[in-house]
Amino acid sequence: MAERLTVGVAARLSRYLQVLTQAKKMGKDRISSQEIAEYTNINATQIRRDLSGFGKFGKRGVGYQIDSLLAEIRKILRTQGQHNIALVGAGRLGEAIASSPIFGEHGITIAAVFDTDPAKVGRAIGGVTVSSIDDVEQVVPERNIIVGVLAVPASAAQDAADALVAAGVKIIFNYTEALLDTPTDVQVHTSNPAVELLYALYFHLT
Incomplete structure (x- = not known):
């Protein structure tokens, strides 16, 4: 069984999920940690630290692929399915x-x-x-x-x-x-x- 998230990490991941969902609706394919930071008021370094704890999702100078990161965060938060x-x-x-x-x-x-x-x-x-x-x-x-x-x-x-x-x-x-x-x-x-x-x-x- 995967290690249970702390309340703080789960709360931040939920906010990232919200930003990613909206960015996808706006037609964006990629997003940087700095852009996520601007929408969430969470430090970009903290965002990278949170996400790197679950795998390598982004590339320096390129950012995160929104669809794949959405899928990963939903899996982490166990929100897949109906x-x-x-x-x-x-x-x-x-x-x-x-x-x-x-x-x-x-x-x-x-x-x-x-x-x-x-x-x-x-x-x-x-x-x-x-x-x-x-x-x-x-x-x-x-x-x-x-x-x-x-x-x-x-x-x-x-x-x-x-x-x-x-x-x-x-x-x-x-x-x-x-x-x-x-x-x-x-x-x-x-x-x-x-x-x-x-x-x-x-x-x-x-």
Whole structure:
């Protein structure tokens, strides 16, 4: 079994993956460590060190071949293949997430959307029909869902998380400000744009 990545390396590789994906969409075939550095604010020396730890991907003065480096990073991050996720919340944020092409570009499929509002159940967002949250324990195993994404009001986040956990989901991506109480074997990743903005402002203004 390959050695497990540290959190820092995994986070940086994920950022490189994002830049490479966008560069490919822009029609670029190659990219240098300096260009990646400009888009990620990660030192070019650190980028070369991260990538050289997994093999020889680039050539000095030539840069990295984007397709091959994309494939290698996806292999390292174990993101090859198709991964199904469940989205809880069919409001404006949920619609934006479900309609975004970004997930599909990385082999991620929104396989189910759930909501508690009967008026939203039965509608289609992002090509997926919204199901009642009451059906989560049946739908999650049926569709081989491994990750749940919360796009609900903070007041509804714990109930939504509880439903996902009861259905067998072990990874929850939390777009709310709520602090979730989950079993120790469930990973919770919280994304708060306001906090991330404050973090960026701190380093820019000090």
